[in-house]
Amino acid sequence: MARRPLPRILSNGSAQLARSRELARTAADSATDVLHPLITITRGLRRLAAAGRRKWTETPKERRGALLFLAASVVLVVALVPYGPLLAAITLMAAAAWKGRERSAAAPDGPDESQTQRLKSLYEALVPYFSAAEDPEPLYSHGGAWDKAFPTYAFDGGGRIAQLVVRYPAYFTDGEAESRARIEHLLAAKSGRGREYHFTWDEEGNQLTVGVLLPLPVDIAAQRFVTTPGETVLGFTDPTRVQRTLPVTHGEQRRDVPPVVWRTGLRSTEPHLLALGQPGSGTSTLLRSIALQALQHGDVVIVDGGGTGEYACLTGRDGVLAVEAGLAGVTASLEWAATETERRLIAANHAHQVGDPPPADTKRPLWILLDRPTAFTHLAAADGRKDPQSLLQVPLRHGRPANVTVVVADQLDNVDALSDPVRQHTRARVVLGPATADQLASVLGTPPPTTLIDELPPGRGYARLGTGPVHRLQVPATPNPYDDATPNALCEAVLALLPPRTDPADGETIPEQEQEQEQDWPEGEADPAPTEAEPEPMPAEPRTTGAEQARTEEPLPTPVQVLTKEPVPDQVAVAALPQEPLPEPVAAPPRDPLPEPVAAPPNEPVPDQVAAPPKEPVPDQVAAPAEEPGSDQVPALTKET
Numbered sequence: 070m071a072r073r074p075l076p077r078i079l080s081n082g083s084a085q086l087a088r089s090r091e092l093a094r095t096a097a098d099s100a101t102d103v104l105h106p107l108i109t110i111t112r113g114l115r116r117l118a119a120a121g122r123r124k125w126t127e128t129p130k131e132r133r134g135a136l137l138f139l140a141a142s143v144v145l146v147v148a149l150v151p152y153g154p155l156l157a158a159i160t161l162m163a164a165a166a167w168k169g170r171e172r173s174a175a176a177p178d179g180p181d182e183s184q185t186q187r188l189k190s191l192y193e194a195l196v197p198y199f200s201a202a203e204d205p206e207p208l209y210s211h212g213g214a215w216d217k218a219f220p221t222y223a224f225d226g227g228g229r230i231a232q233l234v235v236r237y238p239a240y241f242t243d244g245e246a247e248s249r250a251r252i253e254h255l256l257a258a259k260s261g262r263g264r265e266y267h268f269t270w271d272e273e274g275n276q277l278t279v280g281v282l283l284p285l286p287v288d289i290a291a292q293r294f295v296t297t298p299g300e301t302v303l304g305f306t307d308p309t310r311v312q313r314t315l316p317v318t319h320g321e322q323r324r325d326v327p328p329v330v331w332r333t334g335l336r337s338t339e340p341h342l343l344a345l346g347q348p349g350s351g352t353s354t355l356l357r358s359i360a361l362q363a364l365q366h367g368d369v370v371i372v373d374g375g376g377t378g379e380y381a382c383l384t385g386r387d388g389v390l391a392v393e394a395g396l397a398g399v400t401a402s403l404e405w406a407a408t409e410t411e412r413r414l415i416a417a418n419h420a421h422q423v424g425d426p427p428p429a430d431t432k433r434p435l436w437i438l439l440d441r442p443t444a445f446t447h448l449a450a451a452d453g454r455k456d457p458q459s460l461l462q463v464p465l466r467h468g469r470p471a472n473v474t475v476v477v478a479d480q481l482d483n484v485d486a487l488s489d490p491v492r493q494h495t496r497a498r499v500v501l502g503p504a505t506a507d508q509l510a511s512v513l514g515t516p517p518p519t520t521l522i523d524e525l526p527p528g529r530g531y532a533r534l535g536t537g538p539v540h541r542l543q544v545p546a547t548p549n550p551y552d553d554a555t556p557n558a559l560c561e562a563v564l565a566l567l568p569p570r571t572d573p574a575d576g577e578t579i580p581e582q583e584q585e586q587e588q589d590w591p592e593g594e595a596d597p598a599p600t601e602a603e604p605e606p607m608p609a610e611p612r613t614t615g616a617e618q619a620r621t622e623e624p625l626p627t628p629v630q631v632l633t634k635e636p637v638p639d640q641v642a643v644a645a646l647p648q649e650p651l652p653e654p655v656a657a658p659p660r661d662p663l664p665e666p667v668a669a670p671p672n673e674p675v676p677d678q679v680a681a682p683p684k685e686p687v688p689d690q691v692a693a694p695a696e697e698p699g700s701d702q703v704p705a706l707t708k709e710t
């Protein structure tokens with residue numbers, strides 16, 4: 070399997086150019102500072118000369134002789150007086166300096182009439198919230214002095230408030246989320262809707278700073294981001310809470326933008342991610358973006374519960390172990406992933422015990438990406454079969470030391486159908502699209518410090534990594550390249566990131582009829598379900614149209630081997646997985662297991678629901694539960710959401 074090369078560090082030619090330009094600008098600035106008096110005097114002399122010329126042309130011709138005589142007399146007197154020339158030169162220089170000084174237009178002292186009116190009405194609106202009858206010296210009272218309450222303010226070109234500092238009385242309950250939310254809502258409404266505001270509460274100084282946030286960039290397309298292995302760019306955010314910037318290209322241009330970077334792997338404190346959103350908010354796009362980044366250094370298994378072929382472009386690509394859209398296929402893939410997690414743990418532990426480094430085949434990151442897994446939960450329940458989510462328990466609980474990462478994307482309305490392990494072990498959280506304040510607080514664990522706006526572009530939302538701050542997030546545009554509505558430039562950007570197609574393992578194509586005959590479950594195992602009865606959420610047709618194929622100029626993928634008895638469409642190729650034997654039958658877990666503790670207790674064995682082919686228990690050291698952060702760090706996600 071060909072490996073993708075590490076991302077090439079972008080050429081630094083333009084960076085050098087920018088540095089030289091910056092150097093030249095600094096030198097020019099310093100020279101201007103040093104030569105400033107000379108420049109002022111020269112400018113003054115020029116102005117004096119211009120004034121003299123003007124005076125000469127304005128003087129009637131008959132009086133020019135007298136004027137000339139007067140000037141000559143003055144020059145003569147000056148020349149004859151002791152120190153006259155010197156005094157005259159000093160006087161001239163002083164006059165030139167005075168005349169040459171820069172007279173900037175005096176800044177207006179305060180707000181203009183309409184701005185004053187805005188501030189006054191804002192003040193009046195705040196009176197009921199920031200006043201108390203018992204207050205002997207109320208800062209807020211009807212008809213009171215608004216300028217004492219608003220020490221700093223700024224307006225934008227349209228006359229709307231761009232920044233405002235609001236002082237409030239010490240008795241205001243600024244520690245209560247509800248009180249804060251009321252004030253924030255009111256300020257956002259009175260300062261102009263349609264913009265996002267950021268609120269900074271200074272509880273010590275009894276001050277609230279209101280800032281207007283610029284829209285996040287929506288034009289950044291999928292590309293190779295300059296990150297290290299183990300880092301995934303979820304999207305872009307405001308520069309305020311993020312120290313780092315990432316160079317991105319937009320057409321011919323390059324610019325630096327602050328990213329939200331999620332770290333996975335051994336040292337990650339948020340090893341798994343949950344993304345939620347309303348339909349059409351961009352969760353599938355986020356998953357596609359993560360998949361393209363993950364494929365640079367790892368393998369991915371994709372579970373597509375949406376059934377709209379969002380991941381067809383990844384099918385049959387190098388590193389893509391499976392793109393599953395049917396219940397039986399999903400179950401088989403997730404069983405394999407659980408077994409693989411255990412295998413890695415055991416292999417790494419054996420290596421630790423004999424003092425060897427972990428084997429190479431335990432280090433390649435494995436990503437399990439699930440788009441709407443609750444669709445399969447409903448299907449499995451209707452069919453009386455095991456919920457595929459129950460198979461995520463091992464990768465979720467023990468995935469970090471095994472380099473296995475789980476990403477779950479689903480709709481906000483389906484939160485109740487997510488299993489407890491998914492809720493408890495996904496400490497990186499993303500909410501995309503419109504969501505109520507309660508939904509955001511429930512998923513992220515805390516409300517975002519910005520106001521919500523009614524209309525959000527696709528891919529816009531919030532991200533929180535563990536107990537860190539809540540970031541505004543804009544996911545890079547990573548559309549489905551096989552979608553006819555996708556603009557060509559974006560389509561090409563995504564296609565350029567796809568790994569090459571996987572060569573069939575044995576160099577042969579297995580005819581479909583043969584495949585069906587060859588799909589045999591291990592002896593004694595129950596057939597998961599009769600093929601005819603299998604509900605199939607994903608249409609079996611290929612997702613690509615003729616036109617799309619022509620655009621990609623790539624042949625359709627060749628099915629290599631089929632894992633399940635389900636009729637799998639050609640494009641849903643299950644490539645590398647089936648080289649492994651199928652795991653033992655998995656005992657169905659109780660339908661509604663009690664929520665587990667987030668941090669696995671020390672010495673915890675691997676849950677026995679998933680019977681691994683190697684029957685050894687997972688060694689204590691490998692489960693590494695001690696490093697797992699405690700449950701208080703997981704953003705709350707209640708079933709009431």
Ligand SMILES: Nc1ncnc2c1ncn2[C@@H]1O[C@H](COP(=O)(O)OP(=O)(O)OP(=O)(O)O)[C@@H](O)[C@H]1O
Pocket residue numbers: 287346347348349350351352353354355375377527528529543544545546547548549
């Ligand atoms: N970050 C983004 N930038 C630009 N367009 C986006 C972005 N995210 C999503 N879109 C566009 O929004 C539409 C819906 O996106 P997507 O399919 O990812 O949403 P979804 O939440 O998975 O919806 P559904 O659950 O209905 O599949 C698509 O047309 C997609 O191209």
